[in-house]
Amino acid sequence: xxxxxxxxxxxxxxxxxxxxxxxxxxxxxxxxxxxxxxxxxxxxxxxxxxxxxxxxxxxxxxxxxxxxxxxxxxxxxxxxxxxxxxxxxxxxxxx
Amino acid sequence: xxxxxxxxxxxxxxxxxxxxxxxxxxxxxxxxxxxxxxxxxxxxxxxxxxxxxxxxxxxxxxxxxxxxxxxxxxxxxxxxxxxxxxxxxxxxxxxxxxxxxxxxxxxxxxxxxxxxxxxxxxxxxxxxxxxxxxxxxxxxxxxxxxxxxxxxxxxxxxxxxxxxxxxxxxxxxxxxxxxxxxxxxxxxxxxxxxxxxxxxxxxxxxxxxxxxxxxxxxxxxxxxxxxxxxxxxxxxxxxxxxxxxxxxxxxxxxxxxxxxxxxxxxxxxxxxxxxxxxxxxxxxxxxxxxxxxxxxxxxxxxxxxxxxxxxxxxxxxxxxxxxxxxxxxxxxxxxxxxxxxxxxxxxxxxxxxxxxxxxxxxxxxxxxxxxxxxxxxxxxxxxxxxxxxxxxxxxxxxxxxxxxxxxxxxxxxxxxxxxxxxxxxxxxxxxxxxxxxxxxxxxxxxxxxxxxxxxxxxxxxxxxxxxxxxxxxxxxxxxxxxxxxxxxxxxxx
Numbered sequence: 001x002x003x004x005x006x007x008x009x010x011x012x013x014x015x016x017x018x019x020x021x022x023x024x025x026x027x028x029x030x031x032x033x034x035x036x037x038x039x040x041x042x043x044x045x046x047x048x049x050x051x052x053x054x055x056x057x058x059x060x061x062x063x064x065x066x067x068x069x070x071x072x073x074x075x076x077x078x079x080x081x082x083x084x085x086x087x088x089x090x091x092x093x094x095x
Numbered sequence: 096x097x098x099x100x101x102x103x104x105x106x107x108x109x110x111x112x113x114x115x116x117x118x119x120x121x122x123x124x125x126x127x128x129x130x131x132x133x134x135x136x137x138x139x140x141x142x143x144x145x146x147x148x149x150x151x152x153x154x155x156x157x158x159x160x161x162x163x164x165x166x167x168x169x170x171x172x173x174x175x176x177x178x179x180x181x182x183x184x185x186x187x188x189x190x191x192x193x194x195x196x197x198x199x200x201x202x203x204x205x206x207x208x209x210x211x212x213x214x215x216x217x218x219x220x221x222x223x224x225x226x227x228x229x230x231x232x233x234x235x236x237x238x239x240x241x242x243x244x245x246x247x248x249x250x251x252x253x254x255x256x257x258x259x260x261x262x263x264x265x266x267x268x269x270x271x272x273x274x275x276x277x278x279x280x281x282x283x284x285x286x287x288x289x290x291x292x293x294x295x296x297x298x299x300x301x302x303x304x305x306x307x308x309x310x311x312x313x314x315x316x317x318x319x320x321x322x323x324x325x326x327x328x329x330x331x332x333x334x335x336x337x338x339x340x341x342x343x344x345x346x347x348x349x350x351x352x353x354x355x356x357x358x359x360x361x362x363x364x365x366x367x368x369x370x371x372x373x374x375x376x377x378x379x380x381x382x383x384x385x386x387x388x389x390x391x392x393x394x395x396x397x398x399x400x401x402x403x404x405x406x407x408x409x410x411x412x413x414x415x416x417x418x419x420x421x422x423x424x425x426x427x428x429x430x431x432x433x434x435x436x437x438x439x440x441x442x443x444x445x446x447x448x449x450x451x452x453x454x455x456x457x458x459x460x461x462x463x464x465x466x467x468x469x470x471x472x473x474x475x476x477x478x479x480x481x482x483x484x485x486x487x488x489x490x491x492x493x494x495x496x497x498x499x500x501x502x503x504x505x506x507x508x509x510x511x512x513x514x515x516x517x518x519x520x521x522x523x524x525x526x527x528x529x530x531x532x533x534x535x536x537x538x539x540x541x542x543x544x545x546x547x548x549x550x551x552x553x554x555x556x557x558x559x560x561x562x563x564x565x566x567x568x569x570x571x572x573x574x575x576x577x578x579x580x581x582x583x584x585x586x587x588x
Contacts, residue, residue, distance in 0.1 A: 018447030
């Protein structure tokens with residue numbers, strides 16, 4: 001598997017990351033270097049091995065389904081780069 | 096005042112308790128030292144005035160009879176821990192002006208014990224790096240320089256500001272975080288102690304996330320005893336972090352002195368790697384002799400999947416990174432690009448302008464390995480490898496109590512020496528990354544100087560939640576090594 005310029009453009013789109021046209025080719029080279037190195041994982045027989053889901057053997061915690069926090073609109077919106085009256089302001093979404 | 100800043104955490108604690116010094120005097124000495132050490136660029140935010148006010152408050156509590164575990168002791172905090180009302184940047188432009196409205200659990204635990212915050216330390220952007228060169232706030236310089244050289248060296252990473260601050264006597268101790276080696280590698284190449292606890296030992300609540308299944312907070316200190324003191328306070332069971340594990344936190348300091356007679360120390364043969372400095376292997380052999388001389392039983396063990404750990408990490412960590420960093424969208428907090436045409440343009444340009452090159456590279460890797468058609472070949476296979484790597488340790492720990500390995504493949508390197516090839520930088524973590532993948536505790540202990548006068552460390556790896564034995568073994572290595580060196584203070588003239 002080899003990553004080309006178009007692949008980088010496609011994954012950058014998926015990642016919502018503006019990558020300038022001039023960076024696509026060099027980035028493809030960098031990613032290929034990494035993926036060639038990672039290819040060595042292919043030599044390991046992983047048949048019947050369960051993929052790890054948790055590194056520590058513990059049951060997921062449960063808690064009562066009740067409100068524990070809230071009413072903090074000021075704090076929640078304090079760092080918004082665009083905000084008005086506890087709303088987040090974004091460019092027009094619906095025409 | 097240099098004798099105040101060169102104290103260990105334990106010495107300072109005892110001096111304050113005995114009322115030989117005040118927190119104000121101690122904190123003042125560090126505030127002055129930090130101002131003089133600005134050429135190191137160890138801090139992103141200095142908090143001198145707030146620190147002095149906190150010291151005065153601590154002094155009042157001490158007079159009133161407080162016995163907080165860290166009462167009045169000044170610490171530095173990696174700028175990845177959210178601190179309420181104090182800018183927290185993760186060394187990224189995208190969080191350049193972020194002021195958290197809440198406090199991380201680990202730092203809250205420290206303040207509840209009476210500690211004083213001196214400031215927020217520099218790091219690799221979003222903790223992604225091994226040299227502190229990816230920071231949007233510029234590189235940190237290692238306080239150490241090679242003999243007869245003025246060349247600036249890296250302090251390691253990602254907790255490079257914390258390692259430099261501890262090594263340069265700019266704080267009694269610092270916090271770090273470790274996803275693939277980010278506490279242990281910088282501690283090792285600055286001649287100090289760095290402890291990554293078991294996954295789940297310290298709460299991750301309020302720590303800017305990089306790879307949630309690997310990230311763990313821990314102390315960076317001058318001595319093993321200081322690491323034991325810090326961990327006791329940093330660790331807690333936290334309802335705000337569902338992966339925080341409900342196990343008792345022992346008084347590690349009290350358990351340090353037991354000795355290592357009869358302790359079974361495993362030596363994993365796969366940790367002799369090509370590309371490591373000959374001095375790393377020589378130091379390792381010395382470590383074996385030190386432990387044997389104190390009555391430990393040396394056992395050869397095998398961790399057969401070791402060589403797959405780094406490539407596994409560079410699938411798992413970017414995958415989690417791409418998912419965690421999806422939250423930075425220019426809407427709810429953080430950097431927003433100007434003049435966006437529409438919402439997608441706003442997302443793409445805010446992220447494109449806000450994230451640095453290494454973070455962008457990892458987001459793209461992560462997005463790729465999680466994308467349709469590649470998930471099984473990359474991500475799922477890596478998670479299976481992770482199971483095998485963890486199993487290697489389980490088998491090894493049937494024959495031994497701790498493992499002894501080198502901490503890094505070599506000493507501190509020059510600024511810019513490894514920035515052209517990402518893979519070469521990634522190899523810095525070859526001895527540390529396995530521990531994160533298996534969720535185990537690991538500690539770097541300073542062990543000696545290279546022929547050029549640079550510090551190198553040894554790593555000990557423990558069983559899950561057995562930091563007590565790990566620290567006891569580390570204390571034995573530290574005692575035998577007798578490492579008392581400090582860098583010349585070239586930055587403070």
